[in-house]
Amino acid sequence: MKKLNISKKILFWYDNNKRSLPWRKITSQKNKNYYTLVSEFMLQQTQVNSVIPYFENFIKEIPNLKRLSSISDQKLMKLWEGLGYYSRARNLKKTAKKILSNFNGNLPSTKDDLKSLPGIGEYTSSAIMAIAFNKPIIPLDGNVERVLKRVLYLKTKYEISKENLFKKKSFFGTSKRSSDYAQAIMEIGALICKPISPLCYKCPLKKNCISLKKNDFYIKSKNKSNKIKYFEAKIYNSKNKYLLIKNNKFNFLKNLLIFPMDEVKKEKFQSFVGRRLNIKMSNMDMKIFINKKNKTNKIKNGFMLDKNNIHNKILPSFTKKIFDTISKH
């Protein structure tokens, strides 16, 4: 009875407060599957508000799986430009091709089949199962984790472990409206149970929440801080042109245009005198020494890009940040 009340309360709140997001539009099941697939790829590591304009543009240009499977890499990258984590776009296209060749063009609806597709792991397969196929699964994203930790007041290392959180999800029970229910719990985390200053007075779980009773909202995180890595970026330029190379050396920003770079030891980095730049990546904090060479150098895979053409070229924001830094000096 208690669980039934919880799902009813949450869904009542959701029906009255959910955001109108482009991938939530009422549409055919086929479109819903495609929209869920694209949005879940885009939402990996990226906030909803940043994804919305990209999603809308993407769907306008690539309205279905078939078109996605045959889109040129250049067009795909242009549509993804600025969203970051470009391997997601490449995996999305590979996934579209595989769905057409192995699943008759239909997004598979089992976890194993979904996980056999490039770029789809435990979380994304759960989200697709719940959202597109209405399966009674609650995907454990950062928002759901936070709500669960607060409602049940989970603090110890074991209590906040993934293994325990998976078990504790049973607190929410299930609903026949599984798709809405999964999105509703995520939405509470995103809109109400915020990391700082949760809006408990608006929360459908306020009567069940132990953190609220104790007036202690501190969330223990198991995230380790990122590893710091050191790089030397070599800026070869002639007049207004700068040498860029296609990156096939580092695991990040694969096949995208970057300045020629080397990873260096901390000691060597500290010995450099001159301009530096810090860039945060998903799995590391990069400290970059900007080494301006004032001459050109022939490098395999390299070409000279005119500074005035930066905006017409598909460049990761990583490279644009370095361009900005150079331009300011």
Ligand code: SF4
């Ligand atoms: S009552 Fe407050 S702390 Fe508890 S789940 Fe709701 S928003 Fe989060």
